[in-house]
Amino acid sequence: ERHSPILEVEGLSKSFGEIKALSDVDLAIEQGEVHTIIGPNGAGKTTLFNLITGSLRPTAGSVQFKDQDVTKKSLDARTRFGLTRVFQSAEIFPDLTVKENLRLAAQSREQSLNPLSRQKEGHERDAEEMLNAIDLGVSATTNSEDLSHGDKKRLEIGMSLATKPNCLLLDEPTSGVSEKDSQRIIDQLIEMTADITVILIEHDIDIVMGVSDRITALESGQRIAQGSPEEIEDNEEVQRAYLGGY
Numbered sequence: 001e002r003h004s005p006i007l008e009v010e011g012l013s014k015s016f017g018e019i020k021a022l023s024d025v026d027l028a029i030e031q032g033e034v035h036t037i038i039g040p041n042g043a044g045k046t047t048l049f050n051l052i053t054g055s056l057r058p059t060a061g062s063v064q065f066k067d068q069d070v071t072k073k074s075l076d077a078r079t080r081f082g083l084t085r086v087f088q089s090a091e092i093f094p095d096l097t098v099k100e101n102l103r104l105a106a107q108s109r110e111q112s113l114n115p116l117s118r119q120k121e122g123h124e125r126d127a128e129e130m131l132n133a134i135d136l137g138v139s140a141t142t143n144s145e146d147l148s149h150g151d152k153k154r155l156e157i158g159m160s161l162a163t164k165p166n167c168l169l170l171d172e173p174t175s176g177v178s179e180k181d182s183q184r185i186i187d188q189l190i191e192m193t194a195d196i197t198v199i200l201i202e203h204d205i206d207i208v209m210g211v212s213d214r215i216t217a218l219e220s221g222q223r224i225a226q227g228s229p230e231e232i233e234d235n236e237e238v239q240r241a242y243l244g245g246y
């Protein structure tokens with residue numbers, strides 16, 4: 001079933017001086033899909049993410065989210081619209097417990113929408129639910145800095161989802177995590193994001209092929225292919241870019 005795109009990127013370009021990090025990229029992300037961005041090192045994946053979330057301003061092109069032009073909107077404004085990048089470890093309060101961090105995340109979007117809102121019990125419930133969803137119930141009262149790397153990654157995802165985004169961007173959610181833990185993180189992620197749109201950067205090609213509805217491949221700042229996992233696997237441009245690495 002096809003829906004209208006929730007996010008539409010047109011002619012998006014970004015130069016850093018002489019370096020063309022991204023050149024004229026088009027992208028239409030459908031509501032509810034898991035869309036993965038792949039490409040070799042330096043292909044422009046992170047730059048594309050930064051342009052979509054508003055951490056960077058494009059040299060040219062536009063970003064539309066839920067039929068609004070957000071190209072000139074700040075990162076915070078985009079977060080309020082529900083276009084959210086996953087929390088980075090640096091944004092977790094290390095000396096607060098896991099549950100306290102989840103509660104703060106649950107509060108954060110609503111408070112930015114309405115600073116006077118005070119729905120404490122709602123947030124408590126949201127934090128509790130999220131705690132179970134990410135399987136960190138036993139660590140509820142653990143200081144976040146004492147979590148293992150894999151658990152921290154799951155807390156980042158949990159905190160991001162607690163802000164109730166419509167569209168969540170994740171930049172390598174399994175980086176530095178053991179293979180077994182990676183699969184667990186990805187499985188939980190897919191379960192928890194069944195109702196929302198996910199844009200993912202991921203290097204592990206088995207994970208990419210397993211979770212993606214569609215894939216966009218970048219190389220040297222340009223879009224070289226887009227399609228289903230099967231289409232991407234069979235695509236000659238993609239195979240060439242990876243030098244037969246698939």
Ligand code: ATP
Nearest residue numbers: 016019020021039040041042043044045046047048
């Ligand atoms: P990786 O997989 O290694 O993270 P990537 O696909 O995310 O790579 P980008 O980080 O988007 O690629 O980088 C694309 C190109 O833009 C690279 O050549 C990079 O060196 C360059 N670049 C990125 N950010 C900057 C910056 N702030 N200043 C100058 N050049 C930059």
